[in-house]
Amino acid sequence: MSEQTFVTVGRRKKARARVRLTRGTGKIIVNGKEPADYFKTEDFTRSALSPLTTVELADQVDITVKAEGGGLNGQAGATRLGIARALEKMDSELRVPLKQEGHMKRDPRSRERKKSGQPGARKRFQFSKR
Numbered sequence: 293m294s295e296q297t298f299v300t301v302g303r304r305k306k307a308r309a310r311v312r313l314t315r316g317t318g319k320i321i322v323n324g325k326e327p328a329d330y331f332k333t334e335d336f337t338r339s340a341l342s343p344l345t346t347v348e349l350a351d352q353v354d355i356t357v358k359a360e361g362g363g364l365n366g367q368a369g370a371t372r373l374g375i376a377r378a379l380e381k382m383d384s385e386l387r388v389p390l391k392q393e394g395h396m397k398r399d400p401r402s403r404e405r406k407k408s409g410q411p412g413a414r415k416r417f418q419f420s421k422r
Contacts (some may be wrong), residue, residue, distance in 0.1 A: 298381040302374030305402050307362030311374035313382060316354030322371065323359055330359075336368040343376040343395045347386050353379075369399055 298313045320341070322330040331337045344350040355375060359367040376395035380387045390396050404413035411417060
C-alpha cells in the first residue's frame with residue numbers, strides 16, 4: 293500500500309507555500325534546507341512549525357515545503373497555514389485545537405498600495421506654505 297500524501301497551499305502577503313505531508317519520522321525540509329537554516333531567525337522557524345507543536349505531531353510526520361514570493365516573514369506565515377491545512381486533511385479531529393490556536397485563519401494583512409501624487413501609501417510630500 294502506498295504512503296498517503298496530503299498536499300495543501302498556504303498564503304500570506306505575496307508569499308505562497310506548497311506543503312506535502314506524509315506520515316513518517318519528523319523530517320522537515322523547506323526549499324531543500326532545514327527550517328532553521330532557511331528561515332534564519334528562530335522566531336520565523338517557530339512560527340512556521342507552530343501547528344506541529346500545537347497538536348504534538350512533530351516526530352510523526354514528514355513535511356516538504358516549497359515556499360516562494362514575498363519575504364521570509366510572509367513565507368513563514370504561508371508555511372504555517374499550509375501545515376495546519378495539511379494536518380487537518382490528515383485528521384479532521386485536529387481542526388478544533390488548530391483553530392483555537394489561530395492556525396487555520398489566513399492572515400488578510402497585506403501592504404497598502406502607493407497612491408499617486410504621494411511618495412508612499414500614507415506619506416505625503418513636504419508641505420510648503422510659501
